[in-house]
Amino acid sequence: MNKDTAVCPEYAARLSSAGDLIRKASNEIQRKNLEKKNLVWLELTGCSGNIISMLNGANPDLKYLITQMVNMKYSNSLMAAEGEAAMEQLMNIGMEDYILAVEGAVSTKENGIYNIIGRWKGEPLTALKAVKLLGEKAAHVIALGACATHGGVSAAMPNPADCVGVQAVLDKKVIKLPGCPCHPDWFTGTLAHILLYGEPELDQKDRPLLFYSTLIHDRCPRRAFFDKGIFATKLGENTCMFKLGCRGPVTRVDCPIRKWNDYVNWPIQDDTPCIGCAQFGFPDRMEPFISYNTTREG
Amino acid sequence: MASRIIINPVTRISGFMEIQALIEDGKVIDAITEGLLFRGFEKMLLGRKPFDAVYFTQRICGICSTAHSMASTLALEAAMGVVPSEQGRYLRDIIHGCEFLQNHLRHFYQYTVPDYVRLPEGYPLFAADHEDFRLPKEKNDIIASHYFDSLDLSRQAHEMLAVLGGKAPHNHGVFIGGITTQATTDKIIKLKSILSIITNFIEDRMVPDVFTIAEYYQDYYQNGRGCGNLLSYGCFNGYKDLGTLYVDPLVQTDGSVQVFDPAGIVEETQFAWYSGGESGYMPFEIMTEENTAKPEAYSWIKAPRYNGLPYEVGPLARQWLSGEYRNGISTMDRTIARVLEAKKIAGVMHTLLKNLIPDVSVQSIYEVPQVAEGAGLIDTTRGALGHWIKINDGAIAFYQIITPSAWNFSTRTNGLKGSAEQALIGTRIGNLNSPVELGRIVRSFDPCVSCATHVYAEGRHLKTIKVMS
Incomplete structure (x- = not known):
């Protein structure tokens, strides 16, 4: 059998899995039959790109998420209230049942003062304190994006703000959705699973198997070129990017079959190597991102 | 007696900000804006491979990542002596244009509209904290429904970006020489198709909506002026065959417009938490060190200056300098200029798409120079963005980033306050318990604190005093 056509038997199921879960939950x-749960979205030390990625979700989109799936109680990027009123909405959640979504790393330097997310009763509220306080009481904690799952770019050497992932400051299980950013389906699919059936099946690193079970390399549409030893020598070619430094062989996630932004494209289809943004160790252990012949360079 | 108003968090911006304003007789007599986030990208970049800067620096910002891919690519091209082909430039600028559309749609509807329009009740996300909603119910509800429509349109703007850029945020397309992939005919027609949908929405909804809001908030033409000096590095300009489609590098100082000269940029840190460069340095000269023990400092945003003066950058500066919109400089003019710019950019993208030749490859095998330096200056969604790189032994030896939000939200220097600080000062506050004016003024600049700040440490915050005069 030609390896190019030897696709995983779960292929079709995985393609539609997130959408099916979301429809069923709604x-x-x-x-x-199901109660609408509260969702708190914390942005910490990062680029606030995961909330933008979530806004890029197609099915569901933000409208569906907030009207059909959850009561979204807090989001620095989106909420109408500001200042004290916003902080009250956040801090009063402690009395209720809620799911906590966290993007961004936790800056621990000088007790967290390198990232202040608001002011509560006159005092600055650090990202560190907020995630500890809210994480402890949350029914589920979902860390989304590389910074939240393991420090990511915010913790890149020499890690000037002493950033760590969310798990490092919480004693409870944190579901991890690495990616830079996290794909909207990885988040809403996980959320829908929690609403319907509770915590999804996770791997040893607490990533949902639903999305993170298989190496990019194993489902890459350019795998046939790899097997035949046909390699691109520069960006923009339509063969295997392995010698340009592609991290598909070490990155477990479903980009090749899910794709991005209304499922229209993804980095390898854009004739560039995967940079391993959904793998632990990104970015430091995934660099250099672009090399012109990895078999030649030391 | 003066009273102090503190707003933190300033929501519906990218990143974290605190506004402190001193109020006397119902008027702001002093104000500071502080960024509350530190990551230290310039330090992280040292020792990394130069090509990686294009993907790495995008992680500075989730809403304007393409901006950083543009500036870092231009800096690398300057360092390497690479001149992109015109087709390469068109392709790259189309990706950049997609980001403008995405950003301006999101900023107007999702970040600005909730300040002026009451959104549907029953959703905690939309719970308002003030009562200053002036639109008649019918007009209010039309714009509120467009809020939800804008979610689709801004998503589609990012879909366009991904057609050539692979994904968004944090695209893979912008690179040395232009873009990585080729624009095949199916991609070009997909881009044209989405662009026509977005163009219709901007013309039929977004432009009328901003003027509806302006009609009921006329007082916002009178506040938020700022320093009045405008600056642009230029964008969508200087094409060999097409000329300038938008704006050239220009500045306006005290009412007179001149050609921008990069040698005039100096960054100062007199009142910021850094050692080194207190009295000013050129971008290539030094990288500063954090210093939390500096007594006179009050913020972590540095102070870029042009010939010693603060400047406003962004859509209003560009609309003004290009002659597209010259009604005035204020909170409302800034908001209108952003919307009109979305329309302008959609038109520019239409022209660029029309001039694309399908299937052109613009990539080569590039060598990292052993020793080189280069600057990449370009106007991006929020304004003038600069990256300055030095390469030594084939690795990054120096990196400097001056962002648009650093221009707009800079600290003071020699008694000259930053642009946004000046915009806040003098504002009449209608209700001291609900100072909605301050957030509206600050948001009109579309602050990106993720971009602007490098460090936060607690300053000498005074306790909130609520004493009415």
């Missing part, structure tokens, strides 16, 4: 909420 139906159950509408039939009142």
Whole structure:
């Protein structure tokens, strides 16, 4: 059998899995079989790109998320309230049941003062304190994006703000959705699973198997070129990017079959190597991102 | 007696900001804006491979990542002596244009509209903290429905970006020589198709909506002026065959417009938490060190200056300098200029798409120079962005980034306050318990604190005093 066509038997199921879960969760909420849970979205030390990625979600989109799936109680990027009123909305959540989504790393330098996310009762609230306080009481904690899952770019050498991932400051299990940014489906699919069935099946590093089970390399549409030893020598070619430094062989995630931004494209289809943004160790252990012949360079 | 108003967090911006304003007789007599986030990208970049800067620096910002890919690519091209082909420039600028559309749609509807329009009740996300909503219900509800429509449109702007850029945020397309992939006919027609949908939305919804808001908030033409000096590094300009489609590198100082000269940029750190460069340095000269023990400092945003003066950058500066919009400089003019710019950019992209030749490859095998330096200056969604790189032994030896939000939210120097600080001062506050004016003024600049700040440490915050005069 040609390896190019030897696709995983779960291929079709995985393609539609996130969408199916989301539709089912919404139906159950509408039939009142399921309670709409509260969602708190914390942005910490990072680029706030995961909330933008979430806004790029197609099915569901933000409108569906906030009207059909959850009560979104806090988001620095989106909420109408500001200042004290915003902080009250955040801090009063402690009395209720909620799911906590966190993007961005946790800056620990000088007790966290390198990232202040608001001011509560006159005192600055550090990202460190906020994530500890809210993480402890949350029903589930979802870390999304490389910075939240393991420090990511915010913790890149020499890590000037002493950033760590969310797990490093919490004693409970943190579901991890690495990626730079996290794909909207990885988040909403995980969220829908929690709403319907509780925590999804996770691997040893607490990533949902639903999305993170298989290496990019194993499902890469350019795998046939790799097997035949046909390698691109520069960006923009349509063969295997392995010698340009592609991290597909070490990165477990479903980009090749899911794709990005309304499922229109993804880095390898854009004739560039995967830079391993969904793998632990990104960015430091995934660099250099672009080399012109890795078999030649030391 | 003066009272102090503190707003933190300033929501609906990218990143974290605190506004402190001193109020006397119902008027702001002094104000500071502080960024509350530190990561230290310039330090992280040292020792990395130069090509990696294009993907690495995008992680500075989730809403304007393409901006950083543009500036870092231009800096690398300057260092390497690479001149991109015109087709390469068109392709790259189309990707950049997609980011403008995405950003301006999101900033107007998702970040600005909730300040002026009451969104549907029953959703915690939309719970308002003030009562200053002036639109008649019918007009209010039309714009509120466009808020939801804008979610689709801004998403589609990023879909366009991904057609050539692979994904967004943090694209893979912008690179030395132009872009990585080739624009095949199916991609070009997809881009044209989405662009026509977005263009219709901007013309039929977004432009009328901003003027509806302006009609009911006329007082916002009177506040938020700022320093009045405008600056642009230029963008969508100087094409060999097409000329300048938008704006050339220009500055306006005290009412007179001149050609921008990069040698005039000096960054100062007199009142910022850094050692080195207090009295000013050129971008290539030094990288500063954090210093939390500096007594006179009050913020971590540095102070870029042009010939010693603060400047406003962004859509209003560009619209003004290009002659597209010259109604005035204020909170409302800034908001209108952003919307009109979305329309302008859609038109520019239409022209660029029309001039694309399908299937052109613009990539080569590039060598990292052993020793080189280069600057990449370009106007991006929020304004003038510069990256300055030095390469030594084939690795990054120096990196300097001056962002648009550093221009707009800079600290003071020699008694000259930053642009946004000046915009806040003099504002009449209607209700001291609900100072909605301050957030509106600051948001009109579209601050990106993720971009602007490098360090935060707690300054000498005074306790909030609520004493009415």
